[in-house]
Amino acid sequence: MTAASDRSPALVALGRGGPTAGWTALAVDPGGVAAESWSLDDSDLADWVRVMEAAHAPRWIWSDTAAVYGELLGSGVRVGRCHDLRLGHAILTARTDLPPALIDRTAPDWAVDPLTSTSPDTEALFVLDTTADAQGLPRGIEAVLEEYAWQQAAISASAQARSLRILLAAESAGALAAAEMHAAGVPWDLATHDRILAALLGPRPAAGLLPERMQRVADEVRSALGDPTASLDSPPKLLRALHRVGVDVESTSRWELQRHTHPVIGPLIEYKRMARLLTANGWAWGDEWVTGGRFRPVYVPAGVVTGRWASSGGGALQIPRALRGAVRADPRWRLVVADVAQLEPRVLAAMAGDLRLADAARGRDLYEGVVATGAVATRADAKMALLGAMYGATSGESGRLVPRLRRSFPRAMGLVDEAARVGEAGGIVTTSWGRTSPPPSAAWRAVQERASQPDATPAEQERARRAARDRGRFTRNFVVQGTAAEWALAWIADLRQRLHAIDADAPTAEASGPVFASHPHLAFFLHDEIVVHTPASRAEMVAQAVKDAAASATRVLFGGFPIDFPLDLRIAETAAKE
């Protein structure tokens, strides 16, 4: 290993290969030109990164945060900043304003995702590099360096260079937060979980049996169906059984069942609710996903095209409200639980520069504010109308209310209407920071092309119109959902740095792992809400940091535009609402 120079490297690229079989680290300038290099064995990497981080806190450039940082965290090493090339690549290659010279780059190709790159639906945009690791990502130091230089050039060439730099920094910070939350886990109390399940379903049964209360409800359903062997878990069979007792439904969904009156309806809906809880988050779920007092979801940053996170395994983003009481702080620790009230309509107001909607949003409840303008009569109507506007409702209660909003908030409504128009025409829309919607699929274009021919049948034309409207609803929502995801990203990116700055001479949470054991840390994130696990003595400081981070997110995304993002925030021992 060569000695570190006396200059402080601001950027360090990390990749496989070099003189040894291990890792090579390169201090680089912003253009991606290397100035100094280190060669590291696998066993030295974590300690070396720890030392470099403490001395220089560089921005680490690597192919894939989940893989590289996951290993580092496992060795107890935390870093402050990174540039995730995989996430940056996905954003930049989707842009349509790159000069041809940058689009034409062929080698080394950087697989965005082996799933999408090999799926038959997409054109062969990405060819897997033979030096790729198991995830299909080139981690060789030369590929890392070249990709970084390409991304810097692509950003600079873009019409939105400034905001794209912020987006990539926030996206990378989010990837760090995701890896950290996975490593720290959500404090999960299986005893409370068991009590909740027992109260709702009956005590945990022996293997192969239904819990007692659930069995009783199942018996009621079968009795009301007059069929002791009726199958309740098979929609087709259940549907036939319902028809036999005169319940004329087309499906077995709760929505349709609710509209009928029959002795079977009540118990059946109750049974379905119980079955859902048992199979999705019952005792078996706890056995499989909770270890050492922690639930460790795998977050997938930007797993949704809009930039929202997805998750994989354990249904992390679908924890039912009924179980949130099982999220419990360790002894002498607290949870700081916060969510944003009506994030998406507030984002819409700000990105559209709609001062009237921003006025209505000032204070606590945006929907009440909309009622106060006289646009609609009730809070329920305001909510229905706004969701309808952002989702593209055309009929029903919601569709009827949207035009009233259009009159009161022409700028906000104009923005989503325009996004829908562009989408219907096959165009691409972008978020505030410059994440672009995917282009229409080849199938979609073919349908439109077919319908435009002189001999197109009415059915073909109708099909094309429907596909166009479907896509319009998607792009309509994309701009709002995607920009809301950017606000949330800015929030947690800022928050994790503020939390790190809080000094913690504090009790230890053993299950959280060495990096977070005595320090406030993000434990959970879901679109517009966060849970921080913190020593009780630091809870007030954390609460302030959460608020400050929200204010910072608003500033960095919307500048001085006068928009409020009020938080519902509480310090508690559990994540259950009251």
Added chain:
DNA sequence: ATGTAGGGCGCG
């Protein structure tokens, strides 16, 4: 036996 599609429902 194994893979996939669709119904259904939890979350935002």
Added chain:
DNA sequence: AAAGCGCGCCCTACAT
């Protein structure tokens, strides 16, 4: 059966 966006996961039915 959702009118109206985005997900993941369970189950069953059905194809291979």
